[in-house]
Amino acid sequence: MIFGTPISWFLVEIFSLVLFFMCMNHAIKQERPFLRLLELFGFVLGAGIFENIGVNSAHAYYYDIRRIMMIADVPLEILLLEASIWYAAFNLAIKLNLPKWGIPFIVGLFGSIQDMTIDPAAVFDSYALQDTVANTVNLKYPGAFIDGYLSGQWNWTNPGYENSFFGIPIYNFSGWMYLMFFYTVWILIGRWLQEKFDSIVVGYFYPFIAGVLNVACLGFPLTVFLVFGTFDSNQSTFQSELIILCINFAFAISLLVFYRKRLTKIDIRKDGVILFLLPVIMHLYDVFYAFIQKVEIAYIPVLIVSLLHFAYLFYVYQKSKNMTSIVY
Numbered sequence: 001m002i003f004g005t006p007i008s009w010f011l012v013e014i015f016s017l018v019l020f021f022m023c024m025n026h027a028i029k030q031e032r033p034f035l036r037l038l039e040l041f042g043f044v045l046g047a048g049i050f051e052n053i054g055v056n057s058a059h060a061y062y063y064d065i066r067r068i069m070m071i072a073d074v075p076l077e078i079l080l081l082e083a084s085i086w087y088a089a090f091n092l093a094i095k096l097n098l099p100k101w102g103i104p105f106i107v108g109l110f111g112s113i114q115d116m117t118i119d120p121a122a123v124f125d126s127y128a129l130q131d132t133v134a135n136t137v138n139l140k141y142p143g144a145f146i147d148g149y150l151s152g153q154w155n156w157t158n159p160g161y162e163n164s165f166f167g168i169p170i171y172n173f174s175g176w177m178y179l180m181f182f183y184t185v186w187i188l189i190g191r192w193l194q195e196k197f198d199s200i201v202v203g204y205f206y207p208f209i210a211g212v213l214n215v216a217c218l219g220f221p222l223t224v225f226l227v228f229g230t231f232d233s234n235q236s237t238f239q240s241e242l243i244i245l246c247i248n249f250a251f252a253i254s255l256l257v258f259y260r261k262r263l264t265k266i267d268i269r270k271d272g273v274i275l276f277l278l279p280v281i282m283h284l285y286d287v288f289y290a291f292i293q294k295v296e297i298a299y300i301p302v303l304i305v306s307l308l309h310f311a312y313l314f315y316v317y318q319k320s321k322n323m324t325s326i327v328y
Contacts, residue, residue, distance in 0.1 A: 005066050006127045008293055009153055013069055015285060016077035019084040019278060026274045027087070035194070038207040043083040043183055046211025048074060050179065050218060064127075064151045078154075081282075085114045086180050088278045090187070092316070095275065097262040102255045104184040108177035109252035114279060115176045116305045117286035120166045120298035122153040125289070163238035166301045170241035174227040174248050175218075182217040186210030256312075266320040276313050283309060 002010045020040075027036035051074040054060045069076035089110035093103045128150055156169060164170060190206025193199075217223060225231050226248065229240030266275060283306035290298035 003068055005068055008125055008289070009064075009067065012122070012153070012289075013067060013075070013077045016080040016084070019282070020080040022273065022278060023084050023087040026091075026271070029270070032203070035203045035207070038204065039187055039210075040083050040087055042187075042207025042209075042211040043086050043214075044079045044211075045208055046183060046214040047079045047082045047179070048072070049212065050215045051078060053215070061154050061156050063154045066127075075153075081118070082111075082179070084278065085111050085282070086183060088274050089114070089180060090184055091271065092275045093184075095264055095266050095271070095320075096256070096259070096316070097264045098255060098259050100188060102259065103188065104181040105252040105255055107184045108179075108181035109249065109256075110279070111180035112173045112176040112249075113305060113309050114282060116165070116173060117283050117298075117302040119168045119172065120301050121286045121290040121293070121295050123155065123167060124152055124295045124297055125293045126150040126152045166297050170238060170245055171227050171233075171236060174241070174245045177248050177252075178218060178223055178226060179214070182223075183210055183214040185217075186213050263316065263319055263323075265323040266317075268317075268321070272317075276317055279313065280310060 005013070023040055024037060027033055027040060030036045048071050051063075052072045055062060055073045063073060063075055063078070065073070067075040067077065071079060086107065089107045090103075092110065093106040096106065098106060165173065187207065187210050190202070190210055194203045194206060221231050224233055226244060227233075227241075228236035229242075229244035230236050266272070268276075283302070286298075287302045287306055289295075290302045
């Protein structure tokens, strides 16, 4: 334990800070750097609201509170990791030169793929709780723990460990897609408004408004359907969640295939760390994390998903490297 936090969880907190500062370092080197920074923090705000609602109102999952950095009932590390994933995915989608309407789908796809290696490793990296803490949590979140008084970094209150993605509810990954999707939509609208009116006031506020609107959109009936495969989340099944996830992924992947020739040349020195190295580092961390902690249920997803993502990133890298000029 370090400051009452399991060592492996403490390392994730440090890791999240490193990734977030990598994104901040990239943001300050862009055009309109202050706005790019605000977009990062806007995502943290929206994700913080959404995650706290998930914990306190929806009771969908529970975060173990043995963390050094907490925002209400949610570890700050979670928000920083999510913001870093969004930032890397968004910047890569921009470089793919997709139509504006297609960018949110691709950001959602990349974000969901990244989470497919994070979740299995984190949920099953479990530690025992003291009786008093466990009893309190069990009263508030019935069934929150994996096995008795064991707690992972976060715990699904209705996990459904059978018929799931290696112990993770299928709807979680569609949920990740639309968490990234809606924030991207509002950021693109905010950027358009800021440029249209050339107003610094608009620039100061749109990232945080985007974060709040992101949460609002996630509660729409249509969003519920796109996550659960039914308009009533309580009626969802493994089959409905899997079908809608496949549809979500298939549509986004079809955009990558159809618009594959629109890729712009990437400045590796300027953008390579965020576009390629950051997602690779995250997957590798999950791989080593799972194997060192002996989280056997995570072995298959962290390896297969990571390799598939690596293959696509390498394809983009090689295609960009072979370009002699920007292609529009």
